[in-house]
Amino acid sequence: MIRFDRVSKRYPPGVDALSDLSFDVAEREMVVVGGHSGAGKSTLLKLIAAVEKPTGGAVLVGGQNVSGLARSALPYLRRRIGMVFQDQKLLFDRNVFENVMLPLSIAGFPPREAAQRVRAALDKVGLASREKALPVMLSGGEQQRLAIARAVVNRPNMLLADEPTAHLDNETAADVARIFHEFHDVGVTVLIATYAGDLFQGARRLQLDHGKLVS
């Protein structure tokens, strides 16, 4: 599903975020990428979604070298990937329903079907009763669940999450981890970059240190 083939990423003025990184993630697999802050976990996820381009090697998603994709092809790659961002990237002037609706509008879903999917996704993450609320009215855990609902509403076959349990209390973090497990259980490939890998029992672990794979 995902292949990193001797991937390096260097940011100006010469900081190596990833060095000669090679690994595979199989379809329907759940992988947790661990490492301290600055180890390169976020960069790794950004390379998969082609938000960043590697300075060396190749990143393949579904057999396709994403770093070689034309700008016009990137939207179609990203629609196949559900992404939960470290800073969530919620739109604070839109309510819960509208935030989750956005990927479906982008993908061109008919409004009626889109609305059904949004409600199903909100139900899945336990936010069905909050669809009219603005994100600012939600707790940290609810905002994270909203970000997850938005990532999965498109029913992607791959889910990437960057520190999805950061800033959450233990109970809420466990709740969020459970949601990821549920998606994995129904066949979604899940790749999570987190320092709290213990929450994701049963997942394969990749450990990064200064941009290098150490285990």
Next chain:
Amino acid sequence: MRVWLTHHLEAARLALRRLTAAPLNSVLSLLAIGIALALPAGGQMLLANARHMAGTTSAIPQISVFMATNADRRAATEIESRLAKYGGVKQVQFLPREDTLTRMKSSPGLRDVIEALPANPFPDAFVVTATDDRPEAMEKLAVEFRQWPKVEHVQLDSAWVRRLDALLKLGRTAVLLLGTLLGAGLIAISFSIIRMQVLTHRAEIEVSQLLGATDGFIQRPFLYYGFLLGLGGGIVAWLLVGAGALWLRMPLSELVRLYDLTLVLQVLDARDSALLLGLSAGLGWLGAMISLRQHLRQG
């Protein structure tokens, strides 16, 4: 098709929501655009009225040749014959003094005055159409006719129409120039306003891109915003020009009446109104497109 339409309606609705989100800013922007567009639109309206006025007056240059009042009909017949044979004269129309008197008597304001006169005060006259209607050729003919016996007065009737025509040509050029400059100004205004909008909605654009939005999807609400801004500015301009026309109608009518002309100032006709609204909306859209392309290229 229905989905496509729904998405466009959604983008238009979002643009309208953004436009009404900051009403004072939007009103001031619309006023700025409207006032800028009102100048060429108003010029076009005045030109259309002047063209109409010129069109209802004889635009064919003619020379009026008036006999002396004491000249008899024989002298007039000789002049008519001479005019008909004269090189450079295309057509001659004889206006007998009796016909002129009858015509003038039919004018209510003049009847009493003319009937009080002891004799017919009008001379026999000719209206001459020249083969060459250039001003210098016409003037040459007039000079020649003035020297003929029993000819009292020669007048180039259409000189003012020609001057008006020249003025209209100048006016058309000025309106075109003004329209081009202010059209470019509208693109610049739209560009700047959309730039501000893009900066305001930068986070939304970034998120949309990460979620797989194409450039077209991102651009759509902003393009509608530019379109609505231009269209709104066009409507403001149309209203300003209309109000100006109503305000000027009376004093202008009184002014042209002093020159024996009739003019009821008309507002922009359907064609010019459609042109104004279409161009303003199109230029607003164009400014937005240039602004967005620049932003997305940089991004």
